[in-house]
Amino acid sequence: MEEYIARRLKGLEVGEEEREWLERAVDFHGHLCGGLIIGVRMGLLGLKELGVRRAKGEELLAIVENDTCAADGIQVVTGCTFGKGNFIFRDWGKMAATFYDRNKKRGVRISISPEALEKMREFREMIHKLLKEKGNLPFEEVFEEVRRELSGSNLEKKMEKTLLEMDDDKLFDVREVEIEAPAKARMFASVICEECGEAVMEPRARLKLGKIVCIPCLEG
Ligand SMILES: [Zn+2]
Ligand SMILES: [Zn+2]
Structure with a gap:
């Protein structure tokens, strides 16, 4: 596993803390990918912005707006997990998450910045192109085909480099949000x-x- 991470991160500027969390996230998720990197970095930034530690109980809440690989990175880093009930999924298909501190009643929403999207334009356009080309295949094959075309490609490497090396304030937009804290998990007979x-x-x-x-x- 360490060897895999070392190989994938070779030559990239990744801080010590981030590298450790990426290792733990890959251990949980199974592979390194753009989504996982976003999730790990989003989670770390969420903790930093709120000035809190990884959740042991339900004191911290993550409300995630997509069900991509990023969701796993967020769970690993923040300790907001499906099983604890402090990981809430909104099916909005947006690369964004809100982190909420129940103690201080403070929330921040973190999303991918337009600047970062622009930097990854080529990669996103390639996905559009591939989806169009493979449009006649059964949908379960399309995913495999796109993955095959992109995995290990220079475009993918460039995208991962962007996601790993861009500064937090360039990669993400952060804003304070007022939310009603959802009820805590309940216990039932x-x-x-x-x-x-x-x-x-x-x-x-x-x-x-x-x-x-x-x-x-x-x-x-
Ligand atoms: Zn993944
Ligand atoms: Zn039954």
């Missing part, structure tokens, strides 16, 4: 589904002709 015998959280249990069942058994 569970009941036993009368069809499959598995335990199910009470508020997710359903009634089917008078029997208590889980959702898959209701719908199955």
